[in-house]
Amino acid sequence: xxxxxxxxxxxxxxxxxxxxxxxxxxxxxxxxxxxxxxxxxxxxxxxxxxxxxxxxxxxxxxxxxxxxxxxxxxxxxxxxxxxxxxxxxxxxxx
Amino acid sequence: xxxxxxxxxxxxxxxxxxxxxxxxxxxxxxxxxxxxxxxxxxxxxxxxxxxxxxxxxxxxxxxxxxxxxxxxxxxxxxxxxxxxxxxxxxxxxxxxxxxxxxxxxxxxxxxxxxxxxxxxxxxxxxxxxxxxxxxxxxxxxxxxxxxxxxxxxxxxxxxxxxxxxxxxxxxxxxxxxxxxxxxxxxxxxxxxxxxxxxxxxxxxxxxxxxxxxxxxxxxxxxxxxxxxxxxxxxxxxxxxxxxxxxxxxxxxxxxxxxxxxxxxxxxxxxxxxxxxxxxxxxxxxxxxxxxxxxxxxxxxxxxxxxxxxxxxxxxxxxxxxxxxxxxxxxxxxxxxxxxxxxxxxxxxxxxxxxxxxxxxxxxxxxxxxxxxxxxxxxxxxxxxxxxxxxxxxxxxxxxxxxxxxxxxxxxxxxxxxxxxxxxxxxxxxxxxxxxxxxxxxxxxxxxxxxxxxxxxxxxxxxxxxxxxxxxxxxxxxxxxxxxxxxxxx
Numbered sequence: 112x113x114x115x116x117x118x119x120x121x122x123x124x125x126x127x128x129x130x131x132x133x134x135x136x137x138x139x140x141x142x143x144x145x146x147x148x149x150x151x152x153x154x155x156x157x158x159x160x161x162x163x164x165x166x167x168x169x170x171x172x173x174x175x176x177x178x179x180x181x182x183x184x185x186x187x188x189x190x191x192x193x194x195x196x197x198x199x200x201x202x203x204x205x
Numbered sequence: 206x207x208x209x210x211x212x213x214x215x216x217x218x219x220x221x222x223x224x225x226x227x228x229x230x231x232x233x234x235x236x237x238x239x240x241x242x243x244x245x246x247x248x249x250x251x252x253x254x255x256x257x258x259x260x261x262x263x264x265x266x267x268x269x270x271x272x273x274x275x276x277x278x279x280x281x282x283x284x285x286x287x288x289x290x291x292x293x294x295x296x297x298x299x300x301x302x303x304x305x306x307x308x309x310x311x312x313x314x315x316x317x318x319x320x321x322x323x324x325x326x327x328x329x330x331x332x333x334x335x336x337x338x339x340x341x342x343x344x345x346x347x348x349x350x351x352x353x354x355x356x357x358x359x360x361x362x363x364x365x366x367x368x369x370x371x372x373x374x375x376x377x378x379x380x381x382x383x384x385x386x387x388x389x390x391x392x393x394x395x396x397x398x399x400x401x402x403x404x405x406x407x408x409x410x411x412x413x414x415x416x417x418x419x420x421x422x423x424x425x426x427x428x429x430x431x432x433x434x435x436x437x438x439x440x441x442x443x444x445x446x447x448x449x450x451x452x453x454x455x456x457x458x459x460x461x462x463x464x465x466x467x468x469x470x471x472x473x474x475x476x477x478x479x480x481x482x483x484x485x486x487x488x489x490x491x492x493x494x495x496x497x498x499x500x501x502x503x504x505x506x507x508x509x510x511x512x513x514x515x516x517x518x519x520x521x522x523x524x525x526x527x528x529x530x531x532x533x534x535x536x537x538x539x540x541x542x543x544x545x546x547x548x549x550x551x552x553x554x555x556x557x558x559x560x561x562x563x564x565x566x567x568x569x570x571x572x573x574x575x576x577x578x579x580x581x582x583x584x585x586x587x588x589x590x591x592x593x594x595x596x597x598x599x600x601x602x603x604x605x606x607x608x609x610x611x612x613x614x615x616x617x618x619x620x621x622x623x624x625x626x627x628x629x630x631x632x633x634x635x636x637x638x639x640x641x642x643x644x645x646x647x648x649x650x651x652x653x654x655x656x657x658x659x660x661x662x663x664x665x666x667x668x669x670x671x672x673x674x675x676x677x678x679x680x681x682x683x684x685x686x687x688x689x690x691x692x693x694x
Contacts, residue, residue, distance in 0.1 A: 123565060125568050127526075127545075128549070129553040138565055141622070145627070146579075148511065151511055152515075153578075157589075162587070164413060164584060165399075174439045189306070190304060190306070204544050
């Protein structure tokens, strides 16, 4: 097996998801199958080949830096589980 | 003929010449929706009152002669498309209570054109799936056989169209999510060129692959919808500054002499023989119209699944990092003592298991020590896949292919092995990786009556070619006019 259970636990920590012991076992097995399959890409000689991150060349276009109307603060805060009149409220950090 | 059996273009003509009112049409579709929903579960949120109010406004516009061809036409929206004031869930518990404060750009465009919105249609959890079975709101069913899945992720859109609980729908396609359910439900689905239709306000899955597009009963329907969806949007950094042509002209275009490529790598062992027969028959129809059929090669086809699932999961893991339980969406019950704990509880309880699997896989391929072997390698393999198409389109104007390797399977029988499920996407993901437009067209039925589609692909911004070929095909076939008889009727 190329991915160990301990790695799945580490990756889950990076991704901020908590996995049950059953999920850890299932994911270890499934991701091993998937990643083993994906190693077929090693057959390809890609040395010196450019990467494609976007299907179009002209991405990242910027508009002029002009003030435009944004969203209403009350409407935006209405979706937050906890907020006061201007801010989101989160559990104590420090 | 019942009003719910009309194509969108037929309904539009009847509205324009006053044969029916938008109110009458909308009411008929809402009645159809009420009748079919208990059986099919195509909608997560239906908005009949809003639809009737919009229909009334549409009738006023029609009376004043200020209408567009979409004025008064009732359509559905995939529930990953943000609608101001109407809950938008992405099929996920994570957004089960999210009411967007703004409209997606394309919703605004359709609204301006006078379209009537029937509600928000079902999809797999964050569009990650090909059956709707991962939806937090339960699977949709296929109107042709309610034992079968409708395909996905835009399964609610396709099933609703087939059943007549909408006359057109807007879906999104990251790896086949418009085309594959269209194929399984016997309707037309068009995935536009990346950048042609704004992604602003469409809940992101994999940003370099996602593209919104129309589903309809005929090629004419999707052309009409595309006309109103396409166009540059300053709110989408990947939107293409492109002059949108008049797509209705493409429907009349002669197809004789066009060159259609058949990729040898797509017709291999493992495909259902019925799919192969139907696709071959569809190609024969086009050949009969003077289209020149040519064998071509897309040599990197065997690397598609690996490349796609590395890139799509990597982008998903970073896109979905925003779901933190702070700003909107699901948040755990009760007192949570730390921010870390809030993140963990929100994400573990809010995402379904397929979404978590893809986030973990995406995080793995991006993580230090593995980035070069997986993500960097896949990004280079993507270049080779793009190059395959560049080379092919030097020889041909379009490419014909299957959509899915088999007709719709029974609900609940999907393989528990995720790799096997991913392998089913082989025929659709290439166009997302290369940013190409592709259309799925009804091409027949399996022995047990389940629809089978076939696919046409074209170079970037050559939607016209797809519409010309599709319209010519539909003039000479009647698969798209068949309607399912729901068993409860």
